[in-house]
Amino acid sequence: MVALAVILSDLLFGMMLGCVFAVVAHGLNLIWGVVKVVNIAHGEFIMLGAYGAYFLNVFGGFNPLLSAVVDGALGIFVGYAFYFSFLHRELRGKERITLRSEMVTLVSTFGLSLFMSNLAVVAFTGDFVGINWSPGTVALGFLELPLGALYVTILAVLIISTSVVFLDRTYIGNAIKAYSQDITATQLVGANPTKVASLATALGFSITMAGGALLTVWIPTGINPYMGALYAPISFVIVVLGGPGKMLGSLLGGLTLGVVIDVLQAFVPVSLAYAVAFLLLIPVLLFRPEGIVK
Amino acid sequence: MRIAGLGVTFFGLLALMLLLLILPFAFPFSTSVILINLLFYTALAYSINFITGMTGYVSFGHVVFLGIGAYALGASADVYGLDPVLGVLLGAALGLVFALAIGLVTLRFRGVYFAISTVVIALAALNIVLELPQLGGSQGIILNLGFQPYSWYYTIWGIVLFEMLITYYINRGKLGLGIRAIKSDEDAARSVGVNVSALKLYLFGLSGLFAGAGGAVFAWTTSGVFPYETFSLTFSLQMLAMIIIGGVGTSLGPILGAVVVYLPSYYFLTVAIGTQLIIIGFAVVVIALFIPEGIVGTLKRRSASLRELLE
Amino acid sequence: MPTLRTEAVSKEFGGVQALKGVTISLPAGSTLGLIGPNGSGKTTLLNIIAGLEKPTSGAVMLGETRIDHLPANAIVKLGVAKTHQIPRPFAEMTTRENVSVAVMYGRRRIKDTKRSLNEADRLLSLLGMDARRDLPASSLTVQEKKRLELARALATGAEVILLDEVFAGLSSDELRDSIQLFRKIRGEVGFSALIVEHVMGAVLTLAERVVVLEEGAKIAEGTPDEVVHNEAVIRAYLGFEENDSPG
Numbered sequence: 126m127v128a129l130a131v132i133l134s135d136l137l138f139g140m141m142l143g144c145v146f147a148v149v150a151h152g153l154n155l156i157w158g159v160v161k162v163v164n165i166a167h168g169e170f171i172m173l174g175a176y177g178a179y180f181l182n183v184f185g186g187f188n189p190l191l192s193a194v195v196d197g198a199l200g201i202f203v204g205y206a207f208y209f210s211f212l213h214r215e216l217r218g219k220e221r222i223t224l225r226s227e228m229v230t231l232v233s234t235f236g237l238s239l240f241m242s243n244l245a246v247v248a249f250t251g252d253f254v255g256i257n258w259s260p261g262t263v264a265l266g267f268l269e270l271p272l273g274a275l276y277v278t279i280l281a282v283l284i285i286s287t288s289v290v291f292l293d294r295t296y297i298g299n300a301i302k303a304y305s306q307d308i309t310a311t312q313l314v315g316a317n318p319t320k321v322a323s324l325a326t327a328l329g330f331s332i333t334m335a336g337g338a339l340l341t342v343w344i345p346t347g348i349n350p351y352m353g354a355l356y357a358p359i360s361f362v363i364v365v366l367g368g369p370g371k372m373l374g375s376l377l378g379g380l381t382l383g384v385v386i387d388v389l390q391a392f393v394p395v396s397l398a399y400a401v402a403f404l405l406l407i408p409v410l411l412f413r414p415e416g417i418v419k
Numbered sequence: 420m421r422i423a424g425l426g427v428t429f430f431g432l433l434a435l436m437l438l439l440l441i442l443p444f445a446f447p448f449s450t451s452v453i454l455i456n457l458l459f460y461t462a463l464a465y466s467i468n469f470i471t472g473m474t475g476y477v478s479f480g481h482v483v484f485l486g487i488g489a490y491a492l493g494a495s496a497d498v499y500g501l502d503p504v505l506g507v508l509l510g511a512a513l514g515l516v517f518a519l520a521i522g523l524v525t526l527r528f529r530g531v532y533f534a535i536s537t538v539v540i541a542l543a544a545l546n547i548v549l550e551l552p553q554l555g556g557s558q559g560i561i562l563n564l565g566f567q568p569y570s571w572y573y574t575i576w577g578i579v580l581f582e583m584l585i586t587y588y589i590n591r592g593k594l595g596l597g598i599r600a601i602k603s604d605e606d607a608a609r610s611v612g613v614n615v616s617a618l619k620l621y622l623f624g625l626s627g628l629f630a631g632a633g634g635a636v637f638a639w640t641t642s643g644v645f646p647y648e649t650f651s652l653t654f655s656l657q658m659l660a661m662i663i664i665g666g667v668g669t670s671l672g673p674i675l676g677a678v679v680v681y682l683p684s685y686y687f688l689t690v691a692i693g694t695q696l697i698i699i700g701f702a703v704v705v706i707a708l709f710i711p712e713g714i715v716g717t718l719k720r721r722s723a724s725l726r727e728l729l730e
Numbered sequence: 731m732p733t734l735r736t737e738a739v740s741k742e743f744g745g746v747q748a749l750k751g752v753t754i755s756l757p758a759g760s761t762l763g764l765i766g767p768n769g770s771g772k773t774t775l776l777n778i779i780a781g782l783e784k785p786t787s788g789a790v791m792l793g794e795t796r797i798d799h800l801p802a803n804a805i806v807k808l809g810v811a812k813t814h815q816i817p818r819p820f821a822e823m824t825t826r827e828n829v830s831v832a833v834m835y836g837r838r839r840i841k842d843t844k845r846s847l848n849e850a851d852r853l854l855s856l857l858g859m860d861a862r863r864d865l866p867a868s869s870l871t872v873q874e875k876k877r878l879e880l881a882r883a884l885a886t887g888a889e890v891i892l893l894d895e896v897f898a899g900l901s902s903d904e905l906r907d908s909i910q911l912f913r914k915i916r917g918e919v920g921f922s923a924l925i926v927e928h929v930m931g932a933v934l935t936l937a938e939r940v941v942v943l944e945e946g947a948k949i950a951e952g953t954p955d956e957v958v959h960n961e962a963v964i965r966a967y968l969g970f971e972e973n974d975s976p977g
Contacts, residue, residue: 358538
């Protein structure tokens with residue numbers, strides 16, 4: 126009975142961890158799926174969102190959930206700025222993105238990642254900081270669930286499902302989907318490709334930075350200029366597991382990763398659990414390049 | 420077009436290497452420490468140039484081979500008391516073996532998929548090493564090999580010389596032509612008979628071999644192997660930055676990139692740690708977006724007379 | 731020079747039969763035309779011969795050697811080369827470097843750079859492209875890129891060349907010139923040719939025999955004259971493709 130309870134709680138915590146991973150990876154997934162570029166500096170924007178939440182807490186007394194909203198709004202502007210400085214030149218007037226443009230973006234965003242993380246060291250110092258926010262726990266049978274993590278899980282699922290509904294049910298969402306199929310098809314539905322691509326990028330950044338804020342609930346002392354170097358690869362693995370461009374794939378990939386990490390931790394040291402989780406990417410790319418579910 | 424016979428670049432590089440051969444005798448120790456580091460970064464730049472510079476496959480996790488080389492020397496010197504020079508050879512051999520094994524799988528992935536698979540492999544390698552008590556776990560291995568600047572210097576000098584010769588040899592002949600075809604269009608290269616998979620694996624193997632040798636020298640000079648430092652992604656990033664700034668794929672680009680990236684950072688280090696990486700990061704962004712050929716490529720494009728001279 | 735044969739080659743894509751047991755034979759030095767409406771399986775058959783796809787069943791034989799399990803680059807080294815329907819030059823390389831790659835890595839495996847460049851120059855002048863030698867391939871016109879495709883295929887030293895729609899999209903003057911050029915090249919370099927075309931004109935002029943595919947199956951085979959008078963062919967092909975007047 127005790128063993129069962131341990132397994133159940135591992136599973137539950139793994140799923141909750143998976144949800145926060147999912148929302149952190151979701152912005153990357155959106156941009157990867159629609160604009161077909163991978164932002165290597167993705168982790169640095171998660172870091173930016175986390176520091177946003179930290180400073181809003183220190184100076185404004187905001188809790189991370191509230192900060193996620195502010196971060197999300199800021200992320201729109203950051204996303205537009207990113208689109209027009211990094212992606213526009215590569216995508217303007219193209220029918221589809223070329224391998225060459227893919228590589229240019231890979232390298233330029235890699236430079237950006239180096240730039241941002243080291244600038245953050247100068248701006249924020251290299252120290253680990255965190256947000257002290259504990260709204261208590263709730264009893265669920267024999268389990269004590271921390272309310273903060275529960276709120277984050279709910280918000281994460283909400284953000285991801287809203288994006289699915291938005292893409293399926295709204296005109297502009299359909300235009301984004303058309304763009305992801307074929308850039309020229311965007312014009313067939315009467316939308317301007319640049320507007321569509323920049324909006325998708327802005328939404329992606331909004332979710333990424335909001336995700337960074339939500340993440341702070343899970344890492345009470347883990348905000349650091351180099352945190353992106355962990356959460357970017359986690360996001361890459363999640364998007365590949367779920368299949369780039371499949372919006373629910375973020376959730377599927379995140380849950381898989383969260384559960385794998387949390388359950389493995391019961392048997393092997395934490396770092397090995399992470400090693401296994403990272404290496405999941407390889408067999409998926411080899412055997413299921415479209416993601417683990419068709 | 421590269422026509423048989425040796426060009427100005429070849430003799431220029433040879434002259435430079437000869438100069439570097441005698442330089443430690445002409446300057447005090449402090450300078451030769453700078454030179455050792457400069458050659459170490461040059462070795463790393465040539466190493467990643469084989470795969471990323473020549474084929475366009477971006478190896479973000481290239482540090483994994485450096486780490487393997489460092490641990491090869493560390494463990495063999497620590498446990499078996501192996502001579503460090505043999506440790507460097509062992510590092511090179513293990514770098515080669517791991518590169519072939521990893522390349523066999525990951526070189527099937529194109530574009531971003533290859534790039535991110537190398538990142539996760541490097542991270543996984545660090546996480547695995549942390550849990551291997553035989554390799555010292557998170558403490559690493561502390562060596563007591565002493566201060567041997569001349570041995571360090573001539574070992575790394577030899578590694579760089581080999582890399583330059585091989586790079587030049589590849590770029591000049593049949594191999595270089597096939598590799599440029601692969602970089603341009605893999606499928607079309609196959610359709611004229613280029614054995615794409617074998618050539619990519621060959622280059623990845625070379626890059627792993629030399630990164631392994633470089634990593635072993637790193638462990639030797641720091642007299643220890645520390646997992647977080649050895650597997651730091653910053654190394655991968657610096658390697659990439661050097662060839663992007665210098666000019667990808669060329670014979671001159673890596674050493675030029677190493678000079679441009681390392682020498683300023685040596686001086687910045689005394690001012691503020693981290694500042695140099697901000698500047699390097701910014702430079703990479705600007706170069707990737709506006710002058711993707713890097714220094715050497717841009718000079719070649721701008722001037723017809725330089726085109727013949729620079730390779 | 732060996733004969734190229736496909737023996738009952740079938741190909742299935744996710745439940746769809748793209749090819750249904752197609753057998754063709756291309757004797758040494760001959761020219762075979764392969765025609766059929768869009769989606770009839772021509773390109774699939776060509777890709778299977780070139781090693782770009784594997785057949786679901788059946789075999790591809792080059793002389794006595796079975797080649798359908800080999801990778802594309804190995805098939806080129808055995809002397810079978812294919813042109814791309816949409817040209818795929820190595821854009822950053824000059825025209826002669828493009829051809830030179832094929833000289834070095836093709837069947838002849840020439841290692842010496844100078845010899846391979848001379849051979850590339852010879853082929854380019856045969857194709858009337860001397861003036862384009864040192865230009866980057868990206869600067870060529872579409873028709874020039876198509877010629878470069880042919881030059882590269884010839885440069886591999888191929889004994890069998892698979893031509894995928896090289897005569898498509900030409901004006902009637904250009905078509906006449908191209909047909910003349912093709913005959914001239916055949917006079918200088920010996921090879922067997924499998925010409926896949928959607929447009930029938932060039933095929934009927936150049937080919938000694940013609941195979942007609944419809945929905946993945948061979949419905950007719952014979953001389954150009956026999957084929958254009960074949961009832962099944964007229965029904966399946968000409969009836970729906972009135973724009974493509976024969977001859």
